[in-house]
Amino acid sequence: MGKIYLSAPDIGAREEEMCIAALRSGWVAPMGPMVDAFETALAQTCGRQYAVALSSGTAALHLGLLELGAVPGKYVVVPTMTFAATANAVVYTGATPVFVDCDPLTGNMSPDLLDEALHQLRREGSDIAAVIAVDLLGHCADYEAIEEICLNAGVPLLSDAAEALGSGRVGRPAGSFGDAAVLSFNGNKVISTSGGGALLTDDQRFAERIRYLGSQARQPVSHYQHTEIGYNYRLSNVLAALGLAQLERLTSMVARRRQLRAQYRETFSGTEGVQLFQGHCDVEDNCWLTAIVVDSVEARWKPNELETALAAQNVETRPLWKPMHQQPVFAGIRAFVRGDADRLFASGLALPSGSALTPAEVARVHDTIREFLAAPLREKGASRV
Incomplete structure:
Protein backbone atom coordinates (compact mmCIF):
# COMPACT_ATOMS: atom_id res chain seq x y z
CA MET A 1 0.00 0.00 0.00
CA ARG A 249 -1.08 23.61 -16.12
CA LEU A 250 -1.67 25.95 -13.16
CA THR A 251 -5.37 26.50 -13.86
CA SER A 252 -6.18 22.80 -14.11
CA MET A 253 -4.10 21.91 -11.04
CA VAL A 254 -5.84 24.55 -8.94
CA ALA A 255 -9.22 23.32 -10.23
CA ARG A 256 -8.30 19.80 -9.09
CA ARG A 257 -7.37 21.04 -5.60
CA ARG A 258 -10.65 22.92 -5.36
CA GLN A 259 -12.48 19.75 -6.33
CA LEU A 260 -10.68 17.89 -3.54
CA ARG A 261 -11.72 20.56 -1.05
CA ALA A 262 -15.34 20.20 -2.16
CA GLN A 263 -15.11 16.45 -1.49
CA TYR A 264 -13.81 17.08 2.03
CA ARG A 265 -16.63 19.57 2.59
CA GLU A 266 -19.11 16.85 1.66
CA THR A 267 -17.44 14.15 3.77
CA PHE A 268 -17.42 16.30 6.92
CA SER A 269 -20.82 17.86 6.26
CA GLY A 270 -23.00 17.49 9.33
CA THR A 271 -20.13 16.29 11.53
CA GLU A 272 -20.48 17.98 14.91
CA GLY A 273 -17.49 20.00 16.06
CA VAL A 274 -15.65 19.96 12.70
CA GLN A 275 -15.22 22.93 10.39
CA LEU A 276 -13.37 23.23 7.11
CA PHE A 277 -10.54 25.66 7.85
CA GLN A 278 -10.85 28.86 5.78
CA GLY A 279 -13.91 27.26 4.19
CA HIS A 280 -16.16 30.26 4.84
CA CYS A 281 -14.21 32.43 2.37
CA ASP A 282 -12.27 30.16 0.01
CA VAL A 283 -13.83 31.15 -3.33
CA GLU A 284 -10.56 32.63 -4.66
CA ASP A 285 -8.20 30.16 -2.95
CA ASN A 286 -5.85 27.78 -4.73
CA CYS A 287 -6.70 25.24 -1.99
CA TRP A 288 -3.03 24.37 -1.60
CA LEU A 289 -3.81 22.44 1.56
CA THR A 290 -7.28 21.67 2.86
CA ALA A 291 -7.45 21.47 6.63
CA ILE A 292 -10.10 20.93 9.27
CA VAL A 293 -10.46 22.53 12.70
CA VAL A 294 -11.86 20.28 15.42
CA ASP A 295 -13.70 21.32 18.57
CA SER A 296 -12.75 18.27 20.61
CA VAL A 297 -15.45 18.84 23.21
CA GLU A 298 -18.24 19.02 20.65
CA ALA A 299 -16.83 16.36 18.33
CA ARG A 300 -15.74 14.12 21.24
CA TRP A 301 -12.51 13.23 19.48
CA LYS A 302 -9.19 14.93 18.90
CA PRO A 303 -7.37 15.76 15.65
CA ASN A 304 -4.47 13.49 16.51
CA GLU A 305 -6.88 10.54 16.69
CA LEU A 306 -7.94 11.05 13.08
CA GLU A 307 -4.26 11.55 12.26
CA THR A 308 -3.51 8.13 13.78
CA ALA A 309 -6.34 6.45 11.88
CA LEU A 310 -5.13 7.88 8.58
CA ALA A 311 -1.50 7.03 9.34
CA ALA A 312 -2.57 3.40 9.82
CA GLN A 313 -3.65 3.50 6.16
CA ASN A 314 -0.32 5.10 5.16
CA VAL A 315 -1.92 8.51 4.65
CA GLU A 316 0.09 11.62 5.54
CA THR A 317 -1.54 14.41 7.53
CA ARG A 318 -0.08 17.32 9.50
CA PRO A 319 -1.14 19.72 12.24
CA LEU A 320 -1.35 23.37 11.24
CA TRP A 321 1.87 25.35 11.63
CA LYS A 322 3.23 25.46 15.16
CA PRO A 323 3.30 29.20 15.98
CA MET A 324 6.70 30.85 15.87
CA HIS A 325 6.34 32.18 19.42
CA GLN A 326 6.11 28.54 20.57
CA GLN A 327 9.27 27.48 18.75
CA PRO A 328 12.29 26.89 21.02
CA VAL A 329 14.61 28.66 18.57
CA PHE A 330 12.59 31.87 19.00
CA ALA A 331 12.20 31.70 22.77
CA GLY A 332 12.16 35.19 24.23
CA ILE A 333 11.25 36.93 20.96
CA ARG A 334 8.58 39.56 21.40
CA ALA A 335 5.06 38.55 20.38
CA PHE A 336 1.68 40.28 20.25
CA VAL A 337 -0.59 37.27 20.77
CA ARG A 338 -4.00 36.45 22.22
CA GLY A 339 -4.06 32.66 21.76
CA ASP A 340 -5.67 32.29 18.32
CA ALA A 341 -2.65 30.72 16.62
CA ASP A 342 -2.17 28.45 19.63
CA ARG A 343 -5.76 27.22 19.33
CA LEU A 344 -5.45 26.57 15.60
CA PHE A 345 -2.26 24.59 16.13
CA ALA A 346 -3.98 22.49 18.79
CA SER A 347 -7.18 21.89 16.81
CA GLY A 348 -6.17 21.89 13.12
CA LEU A 349 -5.24 19.05 10.80
CA ALA A 350 -4.17 19.35 7.15
CA LEU A 351 -5.30 16.58 4.81
CA PRO A 352 -4.00 15.25 1.46
CA SER A 353 -4.70 17.95 -1.11
CA GLY A 354 -2.34 17.43 -4.06
CA SER A 355 -3.57 17.64 -7.64
CA ALA A 356 -1.72 14.39 -8.44
CA LEU A 357 -3.97 12.32 -6.14
CA THR A 358 -5.59 9.45 -8.03
CA PRO A 359 -9.27 8.52 -7.64
CA ALA A 360 -8.22 5.38 -5.77
CA GLU A 361 -6.10 7.40 -3.35
CA VAL A 362 -8.91 9.89 -2.78
CA ALA A 363 -11.29 7.01 -2.09
CA ARG A 364 -8.85 5.51 0.43
CA VAL A 365 -8.59 8.79 2.31
CA HIS A 366 -12.33 9.41 2.44
CA ASP A 367 -13.21 5.79 3.26
CA THR A 368 -10.81 5.96 6.21
CA ILE A 369 -12.30 9.25 7.41
CA ARG A 370 -15.86 7.93 7.15
CA GLU A 371 -14.93 4.76 9.02
CA PHE A 372 -13.33 6.86 11.74
CA LEU A 373 -16.35 9.15 12.06
CA ALA A 374 -18.73 6.17 12.19
CA ALA A 375 -16.71 4.24 14.78
CA PRO A 376 -18.01 3.97 18.34
CA LEU A 377 -16.76 6.81 20.53
CA ARG A 378 -14.66 4.46 22.68
CA GLU A 379 -12.62 3.53 19.57
CA LYS A 380 -11.79 7.20 18.96
CA GLY A 381 -10.63 7.63 22.53
CA ALA A 382 -13.49 10.05 23.31
CA SER A 383 -13.33 9.13 26.97
CA ARG A 384 -10.03 11.02 27.12
CA VAL A 385 -11.51 14.32 25.85
Whole structure:
Protein backbone atom coordinates (compact mmCIF):
# COMPACT_ATOMS: atom_id res chain seq x y z
CA MET A 1 0.00 0.00 0.00
CA GLY A 2 1.76 3.13 -1.24
CA LYS A 3 1.92 6.25 0.87
CA ILE A 4 -0.48 9.09 0.17
CA TYR A 5 1.23 12.45 0.69
CA LEU A 6 -0.20 15.83 1.63
CA SER A 7 0.87 17.44 -1.63
CA ALA A 8 3.10 15.41 -3.91
CA PRO A 9 4.50 16.93 -7.13
CA ASP A 10 2.16 16.68 -10.12
CA ILE A 11 4.54 15.89 -13.00
CA GLY A 12 3.65 14.66 -16.47
CA ALA A 13 4.80 14.35 -20.07
CA ARG A 14 4.94 18.08 -20.71
CA GLU A 15 7.38 18.61 -17.84
CA GLU A 16 9.62 15.84 -19.18
CA GLU A 17 9.50 17.35 -22.66
CA MET A 18 10.51 20.82 -21.42
CA CYS A 19 13.35 19.55 -19.24
CA ILE A 20 14.77 17.50 -22.11
CA ALA A 21 14.61 20.58 -24.33
CA ALA A 22 16.55 22.56 -21.72
CA LEU A 23 19.18 19.83 -21.41
CA ARG A 24 19.62 19.54 -25.15
CA SER A 25 19.96 23.30 -25.49
CA GLY A 26 23.20 23.16 -23.49
CA TRP A 27 21.86 25.60 -20.88
CA VAL A 28 22.12 23.44 -17.75
CA ALA A 29 23.75 25.95 -15.41
CA PRO A 30 21.96 28.79 -13.61
CA MET A 31 20.33 31.39 -15.85
CA GLY A 32 19.43 30.88 -19.50
CA PRO A 33 16.49 31.34 -21.88
CA MET A 34 14.10 29.14 -19.88
CA VAL A 35 14.73 31.31 -16.81
CA ASP A 36 13.94 34.44 -18.82
CA ALA A 37 10.72 32.91 -20.15
CA PHE A 38 9.72 31.64 -16.70
CA GLU A 39 10.21 35.09 -15.18
CA THR A 40 8.08 36.71 -17.88
CA ALA A 41 5.31 34.15 -17.40
CA LEU A 42 5.35 34.52 -13.61
CA ALA A 43 5.12 38.31 -13.80
CA GLN A 44 2.13 38.06 -16.14
CA THR A 45 0.42 35.44 -13.99
CA CYS A 46 0.79 37.54 -10.84
CA GLY A 47 0.03 40.93 -12.37
CA ARG A 48 3.53 42.30 -11.76
CA GLN A 49 6.00 44.15 -13.92
CA TYR A 50 9.01 42.06 -12.90
CA ALA A 51 9.83 38.60 -11.55
CA VAL A 52 13.23 37.31 -10.49
CA ALA A 53 13.57 33.51 -10.37
CA LEU A 54 15.64 32.27 -7.43
CA SER A 55 16.72 29.03 -5.78
CA SER A 56 13.98 29.05 -3.13
CA GLY A 57 11.20 31.08 -1.58
CA THR A 58 13.44 31.54 1.44
CA ALA A 59 16.12 33.10 -0.77
CA ALA A 60 13.50 35.48 -2.15
CA LEU A 61 12.46 36.47 1.38
CA HIS A 62 16.08 37.01 2.39
CA LEU A 63 16.96 39.22 -0.56
CA GLY A 64 13.67 41.09 -0.41
CA LEU A 65 14.21 41.93 3.25
CA LEU A 66 17.79 43.04 2.59
CA GLU A 67 16.63 45.43 -0.11
CA LEU A 68 13.87 46.77 2.15
CA GLY A 69 16.52 47.70 4.71
CA ALA A 70 16.43 44.85 7.24
CA VAL A 71 19.75 45.03 9.13
CA PRO A 72 20.94 44.50 12.70
CA GLY A 73 19.16 46.84 15.07
CA LYS A 74 15.94 46.90 13.06
CA TYR A 75 12.72 44.93 13.49
CA VAL A 76 10.51 43.02 11.06
CA VAL A 77 6.92 42.23 12.03
CA VAL A 78 5.99 38.66 11.09
CA PRO A 79 2.89 36.47 11.58
CA THR A 80 3.38 33.91 14.30
CA MET A 81 1.24 31.44 12.31
CA THR A 82 3.65 30.56 9.51
CA PHE A 83 6.38 28.19 8.39
CA ALA A 84 9.77 28.85 10.00
CA ALA A 85 11.33 30.17 6.77
CA THR A 86 9.42 33.44 7.12
CA ALA A 87 11.03 34.19 10.46
CA ASN A 88 14.37 32.59 9.60
CA ALA A 89 14.86 34.99 6.69
CA VAL A 90 14.54 37.92 9.10
CA VAL A 91 17.29 36.45 11.27
CA TYR A 92 19.53 35.96 8.20
CA THR A 93 19.59 39.74 7.76
CA GLY A 94 20.52 40.38 11.39
CA ALA A 95 17.19 42.08 12.07
CA THR A 96 14.88 40.92 14.87
CA PRO A 97 11.45 39.39 14.22
CA VAL A 98 8.39 40.49 16.17
CA PHE A 99 5.48 38.05 16.05
CA VAL A 100 1.81 38.94 15.61
CA ASP A 101 -1.17 36.64 16.17
CA CYS A 102 -3.71 35.62 13.56
CA ASP A 103 -7.32 35.94 12.64
CA PRO A 104 -9.01 32.81 14.08
CA LEU A 105 -10.98 32.07 10.90
CA THR A 106 -8.25 32.41 8.28
CA GLY A 107 -5.01 31.94 10.25
CA ASN A 108 -3.60 35.03 8.54
CA MET A 109 -2.08 38.01 10.33
CA SER A 110 -4.60 39.96 12.40
CA PRO A 111 -4.76 43.54 11.05
CA ASP A 112 -5.80 45.02 14.40
CA LEU A 113 -2.93 43.34 16.23
CA LEU A 114 -0.53 44.42 13.48
CA ASP A 115 -1.71 48.00 13.95
CA GLU A 116 -1.25 47.70 17.72
CA ALA A 117 2.23 46.21 17.31
CA LEU A 118 3.39 48.94 14.92
CA HIS A 119 2.10 51.71 17.19
CA GLN A 120 3.67 50.15 20.28
CA LEU A 121 7.04 49.61 18.60
CA ARG A 122 7.03 53.18 17.31
CA ARG A 123 6.18 54.55 20.78
CA GLU A 124 9.23 52.70 22.07
CA GLY A 125 11.44 54.19 19.38
CA SER A 126 12.01 50.89 17.54
CA ASP A 127 13.16 51.07 13.93
CA ILE A 128 10.84 48.89 11.81
CA ALA A 129 12.29 47.74 8.49
CA ALA A 130 9.28 45.89 7.12
CA VAL A 131 6.11 43.89 7.70
CA ILE A 132 5.71 40.40 6.21
CA ALA A 133 2.18 39.17 5.55
CA VAL A 134 1.77 35.43 4.84
CA ASP A 135 -0.94 33.86 2.66
CA LEU A 136 -1.53 30.85 4.90
CA LEU A 137 -2.25 27.58 3.07
CA GLY A 138 -2.84 29.66 -0.06
CA HIS A 139 -5.51 31.97 1.40
CA CYS A 140 -4.56 35.60 0.76
CA ALA A 141 -4.17 37.84 3.79
CA ASP A 142 -6.46 40.83 4.38
CA TYR A 143 -4.38 43.10 2.17
CA GLU A 144 -6.95 45.90 2.00
CA ALA A 145 -6.47 46.45 5.73
CA ILE A 146 -2.80 45.47 5.98
CA GLU A 147 -1.64 47.64 3.06
CA GLU A 148 -3.43 50.65 4.53
CA ILE A 149 -1.93 50.05 7.98
CA CYS A 150 1.57 49.77 6.53
CA LEU A 151 1.08 52.84 4.35
CA ASN A 152 -0.09 54.92 7.32
CA ALA A 153 2.86 53.69 9.38
CA GLY A 154 5.36 54.32 6.57
CA VAL A 155 6.56 50.70 6.70
CA PRO A 156 7.21 48.57 3.57
CA LEU A 157 5.12 45.41 3.11
CA LEU A 158 6.56 42.14 1.81
CA SER A 159 3.94 39.58 0.80
CA ASP A 160 4.90 35.96 1.52
CA ALA A 161 2.77 34.28 -1.13
CA ALA A 162 4.90 31.12 -1.07
CA GLU A 163 1.80 28.90 -0.79
CA ALA A 164 -0.60 31.04 -2.80
CA LEU A 165 0.21 30.96 -6.53
CA GLY A 166 -3.13 30.73 -8.33
CA SER A 167 -5.10 32.33 -5.48
CA GLY A 168 -6.56 35.81 -5.47
CA ARG A 169 -8.28 38.43 -3.37
CA VAL A 170 -10.89 40.96 -4.52
CA GLY A 171 -9.99 40.15 -8.10
CA ARG A 172 -6.24 40.62 -7.70
CA PRO A 173 -3.85 37.65 -8.01
CA ALA A 174 -1.67 36.46 -5.17
CA GLY A 175 1.79 37.94 -5.57
CA SER A 176 0.44 41.33 -6.67
CA PHE A 177 0.26 42.76 -3.14
CA GLY A 178 2.83 44.74 -1.17
CA ASP A 179 6.01 46.50 -2.22
CA ALA A 180 7.23 43.06 -3.28
CA ALA A 181 6.06 39.47 -2.98
CA VAL A 182 7.68 36.05 -2.92
CA LEU A 183 6.67 32.65 -4.31
CA SER A 184 7.90 29.13 -3.59
CA PHE A 185 8.16 26.23 -6.03
CA ASN A 186 9.22 23.59 -3.52
CA GLY A 187 8.22 20.02 -4.26
CA ASN A 188 4.97 20.24 -2.29
CA LYS A 189 3.71 23.54 -3.71
CA VAL A 190 0.94 24.05 -6.30
CA ILE A 191 3.59 24.14 -9.03
CA SER A 192 7.09 22.81 -8.47
CA THR A 193 10.55 23.36 -9.88
CA SER A 194 11.88 20.72 -7.47
CA GLY A 195 13.36 23.60 -5.48
CA GLY A 196 12.94 27.22 -6.39
CA GLY A 197 11.24 30.52 -5.74
CA ALA A 198 10.78 34.01 -7.09
CA LEU A 199 10.52 37.62 -6.06
CA LEU A 200 7.88 39.82 -7.71
CA THR A 201 7.79 43.60 -7.84
CA ASP A 202 6.70 46.56 -9.97
CA ASP A 203 9.94 48.43 -9.21
CA GLN A 204 12.58 47.90 -11.89
CA ARG A 205 15.44 49.04 -9.66
CA PHE A 206 14.29 46.66 -6.92
CA ALA A 207 14.20 43.73 -9.38
CA GLU A 208 17.65 44.56 -10.73
CA ARG A 209 19.09 44.67 -7.21
CA ILE A 210 17.58 41.29 -6.33
CA ARG A 211 18.97 39.75 -9.51
CA TYR A 212 22.39 41.29 -8.81
CA LEU A 213 22.55 40.19 -5.16
CA GLY A 214 21.32 36.70 -6.06
CA SER A 215 24.12 36.32 -8.61
CA GLN A 216 26.98 36.77 -6.11
CA ALA A 217 26.85 40.57 -6.56
CA ARG A 218 29.29 40.27 -9.43
CA GLN A 219 30.22 43.57 -11.03
CA PRO A 220 29.70 43.91 -14.83
CA VAL A 221 33.37 43.56 -15.79
CA SER A 222 35.28 40.78 -17.54
CA HIS A 223 37.01 39.58 -14.37
CA TYR A 224 35.35 38.61 -11.08
CA GLN A 225 34.98 41.77 -9.03
CA HIS A 226 32.75 42.30 -6.01
CA THR A 227 32.08 45.50 -4.07
CA GLU A 228 29.50 43.99 -1.71
CA ILE A 229 28.45 40.59 -0.40
CA GLY A 230 26.26 38.58 -2.75
CA TYR A 231 24.53 35.20 -2.65
CA ASN A 232 24.38 32.13 -4.87
CA TYR A 233 20.59 32.18 -5.20
CA ARG A 234 20.11 31.71 -8.94
CA LEU A 235 17.63 29.25 -10.46
CA SER A 236 18.92 26.78 -13.04
CA ASN A 237 17.68 26.77 -16.61
CA VAL A 238 16.58 23.14 -16.31
CA LEU A 239 14.44 23.80 -13.25
CA ALA A 240 12.95 26.87 -14.93
CA ALA A 241 11.92 24.60 -17.82
CA LEU A 242 10.10 22.40 -15.32
CA GLY A 243 8.43 25.50 -13.89
CA LEU A 244 7.30 26.70 -17.32
CA ALA A 245 5.58 23.40 -17.99
CA GLN A 246 3.96 23.46 -14.57
CA LEU A 247 2.77 27.02 -15.05
CA GLU A 248 1.00 25.98 -18.26
CA ARG A 249 -1.08 23.61 -16.12
CA LEU A 250 -1.67 25.95 -13.16
CA THR A 251 -5.37 26.50 -13.86
CA SER A 252 -6.18 22.80 -14.11
CA MET A 253 -4.10 21.91 -11.04
CA VAL A 254 -5.84 24.55 -8.94
CA ALA A 255 -9.22 23.32 -10.23
CA ARG A 256 -8.30 19.80 -9.09
CA ARG A 257 -7.37 21.04 -5.60
CA ARG A 258 -10.65 22.92 -5.36
CA GLN A 259 -12.48 19.75 -6.33
CA LEU A 260 -10.68 17.89 -3.54
CA ARG A 261 -11.72 20.56 -1.05
CA ALA A 262 -15.34 20.20 -2.16
CA GLN A 263 -15.11 16.45 -1.49
CA TYR A 264 -13.81 17.08 2.03
CA ARG A 265 -16.63 19.57 2.59
CA GLU A 266 -19.11 16.85 1.66
CA THR A 267 -17.44 14.15 3.77
CA PHE A 268 -17.42 16.30 6.92
CA SER A 269 -20.82 17.86 6.26
CA GLY A 270 -23.00 17.49 9.33
CA THR A 271 -20.13 16.29 11.53
CA GLU A 272 -20.48 17.98 14.91
CA GLY A 273 -17.49 20.00 16.06
CA VAL A 274 -15.65 19.96 12.70
CA GLN A 275 -15.22 22.93 10.39
CA LEU A 276 -13.37 23.23 7.11
CA PHE A 277 -10.54 25.66 7.85
CA GLN A 278 -10.85 28.86 5.78
CA GLY A 279 -13.91 27.26 4.19
CA HIS A 280 -16.16 30.26 4.84
CA CYS A 281 -14.21 32.43 2.37
CA ASP A 282 -12.27 30.16 0.01
CA VAL A 283 -13.83 31.15 -3.33
CA GLU A 284 -10.56 32.63 -4.66
CA ASP A 285 -8.20 30.16 -2.95
CA ASN A 286 -5.85 27.78 -4.73
CA CYS A 287 -6.70 25.24 -1.99
CA TRP A 288 -3.03 24.37 -1.60
CA LEU A 289 -3.81 22.44 1.56
CA THR A 290 -7.28 21.67 2.86
CA ALA A 291 -7.45 21.47 6.63
CA ILE A 292 -10.10 20.93 9.27
CA VAL A 293 -10.46 22.53 12.70
CA VAL A 294 -11.86 20.28 15.42
CA ASP A 295 -13.70 21.32 18.57
CA SER A 296 -12.75 18.27 20.61
CA VAL A 297 -15.45 18.84 23.21
CA GLU A 298 -18.24 19.02 20.65
CA ALA A 299 -16.83 16.36 18.33
CA ARG A 300 -15.74 14.12 21.24
CA TRP A 301 -12.51 13.23 19.48
CA LYS A 302 -9.19 14.93 18.90
CA PRO A 303 -7.37 15.76 15.65
CA ASN A 304 -4.47 13.49 16.51
CA GLU A 305 -6.88 10.54 16.69
CA LEU A 306 -7.94 11.05 13.08
CA GLU A 307 -4.26 11.55 12.26
CA THR A 308 -3.51 8.13 13.78
CA ALA A 309 -6.34 6.45 11.88
CA LEU A 310 -5.13 7.88 8.58
CA ALA A 311 -1.50 7.03 9.34
CA ALA A 312 -2.57 3.40 9.82
CA GLN A 313 -3.65 3.50 6.16
CA ASN A 314 -0.32 5.10 5.16
CA VAL A 315 -1.92 8.51 4.65
CA GLU A 316 0.09 11.62 5.54
CA THR A 317 -1.54 14.41 7.53
CA ARG A 318 -0.08 17.32 9.50
CA PRO A 319 -1.14 19.72 12.24
CA LEU A 320 -1.35 23.37 11.24
CA TRP A 321 1.87 25.35 11.63
CA LYS A 322 3.23 25.46 15.16
CA PRO A 323 3.30 29.20 15.98
CA MET A 324 6.70 30.85 15.87
CA HIS A 325 6.34 32.18 19.42
CA GLN A 326 6.11 28.54 20.57
CA GLN A 327 9.27 27.48 18.75
CA PRO A 328 12.29 26.89 21.02
CA VAL A 329 14.61 28.66 18.57
CA PHE A 330 12.59 31.87 19.00
CA ALA A 331 12.20 31.70 22.77
CA GLY A 332 12.16 35.19 24.23
CA ILE A 333 11.25 36.93 20.96
CA ARG A 334 8.58 39.56 21.40
CA ALA A 335 5.06 38.55 20.38
CA PHE A 336 1.68 40.28 20.25
CA VAL A 337 -0.59 37.27 20.77
CA ARG A 338 -4.00 36.45 22.22
CA GLY A 339 -4.06 32.66 21.76
CA ASP A 340 -5.67 32.29 18.32
CA ALA A 341 -2.65 30.72 16.62
CA ASP A 342 -2.17 28.45 19.63
CA ARG A 343 -5.76 27.22 19.33
CA LEU A 344 -5.45 26.57 15.60
CA PHE A 345 -2.26 24.59 16.13
CA ALA A 346 -3.98 22.49 18.79
CA SER A 347 -7.18 21.89 16.81
CA GLY A 348 -6.17 21.89 13.12
CA LEU A 349 -5.24 19.05 10.80
CA ALA A 350 -4.17 19.35 7.15
CA LEU A 351 -5.30 16.58 4.81
CA PRO A 352 -4.00 15.25 1.46
CA SER A 353 -4.70 17.95 -1.11
CA GLY A 354 -2.34 17.43 -4.06
CA SER A 355 -3.57 17.64 -7.64
CA ALA A 356 -1.72 14.39 -8.44
CA LEU A 357 -3.97 12.32 -6.14
CA THR A 358 -5.59 9.45 -8.03
CA PRO A 359 -9.27 8.52 -7.64
CA ALA A 360 -8.22 5.38 -5.77
CA GLU A 361 -6.10 7.40 -3.35
CA VAL A 362 -8.91 9.89 -2.78
CA ALA A 363 -11.29 7.01 -2.09
CA ARG A 364 -8.85 5.51 0.43
CA VAL A 365 -8.59 8.79 2.31
CA HIS A 366 -12.33 9.41 2.44
CA ASP A 367 -13.21 5.79 3.26
CA THR A 368 -10.81 5.96 6.21
CA ILE A 369 -12.30 9.25 7.41
CA ARG A 370 -15.86 7.93 7.15
CA GLU A 371 -14.93 4.76 9.02
CA PHE A 372 -13.33 6.86 11.74
CA LEU A 373 -16.35 9.15 12.06
CA ALA A 374 -18.73 6.17 12.19
CA ALA A 375 -16.71 4.24 14.78
CA PRO A 376 -18.01 3.97 18.34
CA LEU A 377 -16.76 6.81 20.53
CA ARG A 378 -14.66 4.46 22.68
CA GLU A 379 -12.62 3.53 19.57
CA LYS A 380 -11.79 7.20 18.96
CA GLY A 381 -10.63 7.63 22.53
CA ALA A 382 -13.49 10.05 23.31
CA SER A 383 -13.33 9.13 26.97
CA ARG A 384 -10.03 11.02 27.12
CA VAL A 385 -11.51 14.32 25.85
